[in-house]
Amino acid sequence: xxxxxKVFFSSYVLSHWSxxxxxxxxxxxxxPVHIIFCTVDHYEPGTGNASPKVECERVxxxxxxxxxxxDAHLDSSGNxxxxxWFFRPHYHRLGNLKKLVSLCxxxxxxxxxxxHHGKTRPDTAANLEKTIRQCIADYSRFGIFGMExxxxxxxxxxxxxxxxxxxxxxxxGVDDETSVLKRTGCYADFTFPSRGRSNPxxxxxxxxxxxxxxxxxxxxxxKPVRAAGLQEGGLMMIQGPLFPSFNGGGAASLRIVGDRIGxxxxxxxxxxxxxxxxIHVKGRPNWVFVKxxxxxxxxxxxxxxxxxxxxxxxLEAEYNDGRxxxxxxxxxxxxxxxIRAIEAGEAGDxxxxxxxxxxxxxxxxxxPDCREVSFELKRLVFSTYPGP
Numbered sequence: 393x394x395x396x397x398k399v400f401f402s403s404y405v406l407s408h409w410s411x412x413x414x415x416x417x418x419x420x421x422x423x424p425v426h427i428i429f430c431t432v433d434h435y436e437p438g439t440g441n442a443s444p445k446v447e448c449e450r451v452x453x454x455x456x457x458x459x460x461x462x463d464a465h466l467d468s469s470g471n472x473x474x475x476x477w478f479f480r481p482h483y484h485r486l487g488n489l490k491k492l493v494s495l496c497x498x499x500x501x502x503x504x505x506x507x508h509h510g511k512t513r514p515d516t517a518a519n520l521e522k523t524i525r526q527c528i529a530d531y532s533r534f535g536i537f538g539m540e541x542x543x544x545x546x547x548x549x550x551x552x553x554x555x556x557x558x559x560x561x562x563x564x565g566v567d568d569e570t571s572v573l574k575r576t577g578c579y580a581d582f583t584f585p586s587r588g589r590s591n592p593x594x595x596x597x598x599x600x601x602x603x604x605x606x607x608x609x610x611x612x613x614x615k616p617v618r619a620a621g622l623q624e625g626g627l628m629m630i631q632g633p634l635f636p637s638f639n640g641g642g643a644a645s646l647r648i649v650g651d652r653i654g655x656x657x658x659x660x661x662x663x664x665x666x667x668x669x670x671i672h673v674k675g676r677p678n679w680v681f682v683k684x685x686x687x688x689x690x691x692x693x694x695x696x697x698x699x700x701x702x703x704x705x706x707l708e709a710e711y712n713d714g715r716x717x718x719x720x721x722x723x724x725x726x727x728x729x730x731i732r733a734i735e736a737g738e739a740g741d742x743x744x745x746x747x748x749x750x751x752x753x754x755x756x757x758x759x760p761d762c763r764e765v766s767f768e769l770k771r772l773v774f775s776t777y778p779g780p
Contacts (some may be wrong), residue, residue, distance in 0.1 A: 405636055406636045412583070416670065421677045423715065424716055425680055425718075427667060427682060427707070427711045429720065430721075431475050431683075432478055433685070434478055434686070434688075435483075435506065439689060440690075441780055447488070451491050452491075453687065454495070454689075454696065459495075461701060462474065467708075475501040476502050476504055476725070478506035481770075482773060482774075489762075490758050493534040497756045502724065503754075507773075510554070513774045524576040525558050526766070526769040528546065535661065535754050536754055540751045553583075554590055555569060558612075567608045569610075570610050571605075574626075574672075578627060581611070582683060585632055585650045587648055591634075593612050594612075594613045594634055596671050597631060598671060599628075601629050617731060619673050628726065630683055630728065631671065637662070651682075657694065657704075658694070664710075671683070673735060729747055729748055732746075732750040
């Protein structure tokens with residue numbers, strides 16, 4: 393990231409944050425505030441050229457440790473902490489996906505689509521569409537992806553944060569990617585924030601990205617999702633928080649912090665900033681969406697151990713008192729459904745009623761003897777992104 397971009401982006405986030413908090417002081421947000429907390433995992437067990445042994449150990453660690461973590465944390469309605477694994481087809485091997493499905497069968501989370509493409513040569517819209525449709529076919533053998541109007545729907549995270557060819561032509565190649573995603577059944581994108589040039593200018597918000605044929609980064613801006621509003625026709629962007637942090641107290645210590653729960657232990661004060669970002673559907677400010685992300689296969693010490701336990705315990709202690717705050721653990725699909733209910737003008741006062749509002753829950757089945765990706769999907773994926 394260039395120095396000029398860092399200065400611009402830091403100033404932009406700081407001014408946006410300051411203005412939003414100024415206006416928040418001028419309005420009264422109804423109580424209780426519902427916190428819909430969602431962790432999306434860019435799940436890549438073979439990343440870093442891991443050996444098959446290490447790759448399998450990472451998946452087995454998740455299967456062993458995540459239930460312990462999840463079972464220890466309940467939200468205001470008694471739901472266990474849950475996670476959404478955005479799984480990359482490169483790692484549909486060694487039985488990884490089958491094992492992950494077995495975890496979802498037990499109610500610990502859900503699986504959506506993570507895709508890296510356009511590394512060795514730019515991808516095309518036609519190849520991308522074939523790739524996604526083949527992913528749906530392969531993953532569907534395990535019951536992955538929910539249904540809406542008898543069609544498979546999926547959440548999406550773009551590899552290398554290069555959605556809509558927004559990284560200078562690298563790691564994508566498809567300018568109008570959002571149109572391909574919509575056409576193939578994507579219900580929402582969960583890629584951002586990135587803190588890089590690919591990041592939308594409309595930060596800390598839920599909005600519809602419009603198509604801009606022939607021009608990259610169509611998600612740079614768009615129309616916000618509104619309560620009792622119209623579906624705008626673009627792809628819904630559900631973002632995590634971006635906020636300024638002064639680590640040393642002075643101006644020189646300013647850092648822009650995002651939604652990642654990474655390798656290093658995270659400062660608990662950042663949880664307060666996640667909530668303070670106030671990401672919501674316009675017209676329903678007391679339903680706040682906190683989308684966080686991790687690369688759980690390599691960040692396992694942070695997201696399967698004491699660090700994540702502390703984050704969840706803090707959320708439950710500070711944002712679940714039943715009077716000022718109510719906490720709701722949600723998958724990506726459930727968060728989207730709650731957003732859709734608000735947009736449709738549903739008058740209920742409890743997000744719990746809308747977890748399955750539009751996209752039905754997947755019916756997972758780990759029984760098929762399918763340990764690796766199909767030849768056709770491997771051919772499509774590896775044609776533009778051969779490496780791990």
